[in-house]
Amino acid sequence: MNENQKKMLGNIIISAVLFIAALIMKKMSYIYKDGELHILTGFYMALFAASYIVVGFPVLKKAFYNIRKGRVFDENFLMGVATIGAFGLREFAEGVAVMLFYTVGEFFQSMAVNKSRKAINELMDIRPDSANLKSDDGSVRTVDPYDVNIGDIIVVKPGERIPLDGQVIKGESMLDTSALTGEPVLRRASSGDNVLSGSINTDGVIDIEVTKEFSDSTASRILDMVENAASKKSASENFITKFAVVYTPLVVGAALIIAILFPLFDPGHNFLLWLSRALTFLVVSCPCALVISIPLSFFGGVGASSRLGVLVKGSNYLEALAKTEIAVFDKTGTLTEGVFEVTEIIPDEKSGILDEKGLLETAAYAEYYSSHPIALSIKKAYIRYRHENGLDESIDETRLSDIKEISGRGLNVKLDKKNVLVGNAGLMKKYSIFEKEPDTQPGTVYVAVDGQYGGCIVISDRIKKDSPYAVSELKKLGIKHTVMLTGDGINTAKSVGEEIGIDEVHAGLLPGDKLDRLEELLEKKQKDKNLVFVGDGINDAPVLARADIGIAMGGLGSDAAIEAADIVIMTDEPSKLAVGIRLARRTIKIANQNIVMALGIKILVLILAVFGIANMWWAVFADVGVTVLAIFNSMRNLNIKSYCQD
Structure with missing residues (x-):
């Protein structure tokens, strides 16, 4: 809660206390019949x-400033005229209540819609503050990345983030590129490979020849894309403001006509009578029911969604969500768990030296001392296999000897005095097991025993159990097209897409590529419909900001993605998107019902007020009474079960 919101809340509390005290004092003034009456009345x-x-x-004050700027007829002006008019008719309670209720509505709307976002730059910590510049004499000094030129050599140590785009000229290492591609599998980088700024060097020291200046580097461009993408999204105007542009001039003009012109055609020229009717007209016209019930409909939807694990940052996003036509998803961490798991064990039938059990056992033993995520997933699968078969789950490490780690490629160990190689395709090529590297997905571990290829183990991301159901529910809601954008390889992406039921899959994408694909999809949708994007990583922030509605996974998602998004799914369940759309449509339906009811009754009473049939009691009903009815209607939005069952 910011300072303005704290001040607004304090004003509401003070005003409410004074208002209740005034109502009590007014009630007491009717009880006393002696001289104390006048004292209580004044009090x-x-x-x-x-x-x-x-x-x-x-x-x-806001109305006054808007008038000075030429914006005369807005809701602030109407609230001021209507409430002052109520005071002029000595309807003090009505005037205060309308303004108090309006301020309460503004407070909650401010809390929901204007929740301040932290700077993306602070959250997206992918742009290092320094670089290790290597001089011609071999010395290394720390400099600002902006001072590094194309062609300079920088040194990146283990644990450091690569500050500029370039090409590795010395050393090799495994790089964590998840901040850029969303892909969880580490990538090998050796001499001749291009590397991107923002990647994390996990083990070996590498020398990189810089190919792009800092301002043009991948990390900098991602930050720029977030800022530019956010600026393309036009903010939804508040309904009351748009309505008041037409409504306020009409009712104020009508009130002036009633007060000034109508008496001229009255034989008695009773100006006070017509002034009273004009003020009644203004009180009736006050859009209290709309000002309160419409935000309340949305706040009820926002509150219900939060109870369902869907955090909506503003009521305007609910309105936009109801018009969803295309749903676009990131893969890793959104439709999949974002954790490694052994998904395939493929012995080599040609050599026949290992079966599935032997292949898994050999790899698990070789990886025994490794803490790499891939190694852990293999050991976990082996232990699970032994447990399921009633075997001892411990690993006899005495079977291992001569353990050698080949940086960025894998392991060379002795297992039962046999020479075992376990690692990536580069390791197999290095020891002449493969003549050339096979075209396989990242995360494939190859095993060779005594110079013979034994098979491979595929490590991939586990699909969330909820994902197929999520896509199915979206199609039931009439979502015309579902798309997946991912940095993973095409084979993995297609396999996941087919299993989940995604209509269209785009793989091998960097953040800029994802943004390009999103722009193409935005061109295809209908003008009055919206596109939602669901993602979880830092690399998704530009796309989340550019989409009509950006939705982030809050449980495992990065802070940058959560801040860039308009809606956050706190449970990490993709199916909550369908729940949110169902909720949004119900919210719009209730809000529209309130609009029709409030305007219908008000127009009727306004007409009656002109002819003197509707007095101030009618005015109170047309304002406060309709407001209460609209509030009760809005409270139906709190029934969260209906969002899961409609």
């Missing part, structure tokens, strides 16, 4: 005035 009038000033002054 409760003063309390009403004080209560009104506390919450009304900011609104009147």
